[in-house]
Amino acid sequence: ALIGEEFSLFAICDGEDFVVAKSAQDHKTIYDGDKGPNTGGVGSVAPTGAIDDLIIHNIEQEIFKPLLKGMKKEGRPYKGILYLGGMLARDGVKIIEFNCRWGDPEAEVILPSIKADYLDIVEAVRSQQLKKTRVLFDKKVRVSIAGCSKGYPGDYSKVLGKEIYGLTKAMKLPDVTIFGSGIKRSGKKFFVTGGRVFHVVGEGKSILDAIKKAYQAMALISIEGGNLHYRKDIGWRDIERLK
Numbered sequence: 001a002l003i004g005e006e007f008s009l010f011a012i013c014d015g016e017d018f019v020v021a022k023s024a025q026d027h028k029t030i031y032d033g034d035k036g037p038n039t040g041g042v043g044s045v046a047p048t049g050a051i052d053d054l055i056i057h058n059i060e061q062e063i064f065k066p067l068l069k070g071m072k073k074e075g076r077p078y079k080g081i082l083y084l085g086g087m088l089a090r091d092g093v094k095i096i097e098f099n100c101r102w103g104d105p106e107a108e109v110i111l112p113s114i115k116a117d118y119l120d121i122v123e124a125v126r127s128q129q130l131k132k133t134r135v136l137f138d139k140k141v142r143v144s145i146a147g148c149s150k151g152y153p154g155d156y157s158k159v160l161g162k163e164i165y166g167l168t169k170a171m172k173l174p175d176v177t178i179f180g181s182g183i184k185r186s187g188k189k190f191f192v193t194g195g196r197v198f199h200v201v202g203e204g205k206s207i208l209d210a211i212k213k214a215y216q217a218m219a220l221i222s223i224e225g226g227n228l229h230y231r232k233d234i235g236w237r238d239i240e241r242l243k
């Protein structure tokens, strides 16, 4: 783990107990090498090697547990998803932000790994039965790449309404899932309606495997007029860690 590195960690909370989901790492900037303006997130990895089991254990004990206890004590037991945007500092983990939701594009690489019916988890949260519910995550690595309209996060108005090609073919590849975001479907055709248009998720046994699957699928997709932009280096930190 590197000082200054950011990560996302999510806890499913029922007011009393919580379950921590797979760790993830977002890629915020529009260009490779973490350059350019910030976006809502144009790629993600789960799990991330940025934080290990010991760090996750410490976050559970020092952040999530006291937070839930404190909110309960104040008569506001928190039921729902708690999203910790964290950063590694020299003296431990710092909280950058808390959100009361899953992240995007983190959800795309975490939710498919849950080995349970999501509705059962929602029910367990509502009825404060999380302790008795098995919430397990698979061991796969997933990588998500956002297919963006050229110009995003700036002006991409010229791309709105353009046709997206190759989605159906890419969807058929094994270990690939595509999540629509800024897409309109009309018959068998797809059209752009937003800046982050879709997310291609590749899954595999390793980070390299998952990256390969995701980029193979992305290579089949385009937007009319050469208007597709995506980062070519999603997962680079976890690849560096292998070296």
Ligand code: GLY
Residues within 6 Å of the ligand: 026, 040, 041, 102, 103, 104, 105, 106
């Ligand atoms: N990935 C950043 C967010 O969902 O806020």
